[in-house]
Amino acid sequence: MSSSGIAEQAVTLFTQRERERFLTANPRSAELAERARQSLFAGVPMHWMSDWSTPVPLFVESAQGARFRDVDGHDYVDFCLGDTGSMFGHSPAPIAAALAEQAGRGLTTMLPGEDAVICGELLSERFGLPFWQVATTATDANRFVIRWARAITGRKMLLVIDGCYHGTVDDTLVRHRQGTTVHRAGLIGQARNLAKTCRAVPFNDLAALEAALAPGDIAALLMEPAMTNIGMVLPEPGYLEKVRELTRRYGTLLIIDETHTISTGPGGCTRAWNLEPDFLTLGKPVAGGVPASVYGCTAEMAQAMQIAREHASEMSGGHGHSGMGTTLSANALAMHCMRANLEQVMTDAAYAHMLPLAARLAAGLRELISRHGLAWSVSELGARCEFQFCATPPKTGAEAEAAFHDSLQMALHLYLINRGILITPFHNMTLCCPDTTAEDVDRLIATLDEALETLLAIPGVRLS
Incomplete structure (x- = not known):
């Protein structure tokens, strides 16, 4: 039956x-x-x-x-x-033109061009967050923001929503089962116990959220404003406002992943629902189908990120590796397509x-x-x-x-x-x-x- x-x-x-x-x-x-x-x-x-x-x-x-x-x-x-x-849509005309324009002007140089500046300005205007960075996939963007959040807060624990989708970020591949955080079923080759650094709580459950935040050890809550990958689950009235209130009360940063929920409007749920995140991540469609992702942050977070960088530099004697960024991140081709997408397609x-x-x-x-x-x-x-x-x-x-x-x-x-x-x-x-x-x-x-x-x-x- x-x-x-x-x-x-x-x-x-x-x-x-x-x-x-x-x-x-x-x-x-x-x-x-x-x-x-x-x-x-x-x-x-x-x-x-x-x-x-x-x-x-x-x-x-x-x-x-x-x-x-x-x-x-x-x-x-x-x-x-x-x-x-x-x-x-597949191959929007402005993206096809941008690909052709950039094809003979260099694909990747590990250096910025004017397109990057314009993309940053357009993203700031669209989402209301003043500072941006570019990665290759939403998985990368989420991984990097999690690292920033842990560095900024000095806390190790991450909080996610049961049934969440944030690409293939290891920390998020957990489920909530009978009040306990466990690995997702079918997870292959995971060597460490993810529950030691991540908790999962049900969506729309404010009591469970506050109980998870109360110990004061959560660096960040990473969440979609509406769930989209386990079947669509929409927030109940007042839920997201209370999420923002509780995360602030317990000193936890709020990361909103708009990779799927950008379907709501040009500024995603963040702008439509006035979510006020500390960080925002967005992948997949941001460059019209060309691999690229972005993450934005508030001025307060940007200042804290700079302090974290300076501290890491001091600890390493001026030599080290942040663990963030890949060679093809923000490549010239992706940035030119992203500009075209933001200006002419994602309107x-x-x-x-x-x-x-x-x-x-x-x-x-x-x-x-x-x-x-x-x-x-x-x-x-x-x-x-x-x-x-x-x-x-x-x-x-x-x-x-x-x-x-x-x-x-x-x-x-x-x-x-x-x-x-x-x-x-x-x-x-x-x-x-x-x-x-x-x-x-x-x-x-x-x-x-x-x-x-x-x-x-x-x-x-x-x-x-």
Whole structure:
């Protein structure tokens, strides 16, 4: 039996039909998958690329705007958009032009150019934090900010939210289980006990938050203002304001990770909700899909960072290594693309197009769920929304995880893929970009409607 209201035997039969359909329609992807197994671990360049719903990886030939084409010549409407990496569409024209402009002017020099200055100014204006640094991925940005926070406060402990997503930062790969912080299930090759330097508490749980902060040993709370990777979980009214109050009371720095929640608007939740973080991190979409990330800080933090640098220099006799920064960080190509993205792509006009479409999609999903009599719900966050297999939107990561129905989710995703629509894997999140159209949104709703009608028509499908 299933909490989704749909019998597992029906999901199994439905999935079998769709897998056969995919393999018949995608011989070139199947051929490349077999070839790839000879040289690529798991047959893909990153092992999780084999974890989609398709029986073999779907190989892409090209992508533009809100669409891509696979190697078998099928066209798709893309609501995944590189899981936010291409949040403003694939290869926006200003980014393509910036790539071409910089290609013959040097890609990386380990020295700044005017683009870096302009990016810093644009970021300060957009997010309200005066000082910025550039890294290569959000994982890097978060790792560096954690180190700064520990240096500034003299404390070792980090606090995160149960079910959080901050890239692959070791310190954050923990869960909250029965009041205890433990390693995430499936974590590979972790040599040290992360619970010795990190605690996890549930989202929207102010009592648990204050209990974790009370010992006075937490350097920083690193959090998304809304959870986005374990299924969307939105903050309850007043929660984030109280988070800021409690972190200040206990001398803990607040780091807001906007890598996914930038879908809310040009200044993310930080500007939209007046969050007042000490640090802000942002990766994936900030350079229009070219690898780059940033972190910003208040003037107070910048001053404390300088003091920390001076102290480290004194302790090392003027020689040492901060442990932050990589050779390709802030390279000339990334900075030129970031400037183009901030000036011409990641604009108020873009959001004015994206947000109403996401609202249209959320409304359509709610109507669809109601019409089919399913105890599911829909969550919205700016340009993204998600349908979840629970009657009311979850309030914590644990509640969101409890609503997972992996086989049903994978079956629905595969049905959509077989009909030219892609949504974010591993849960049911969608993202609208400046190239998404109302027709695209309506097509997704109609195709999901067809999937549910097909699935619910299988004898014995609905549970009592």
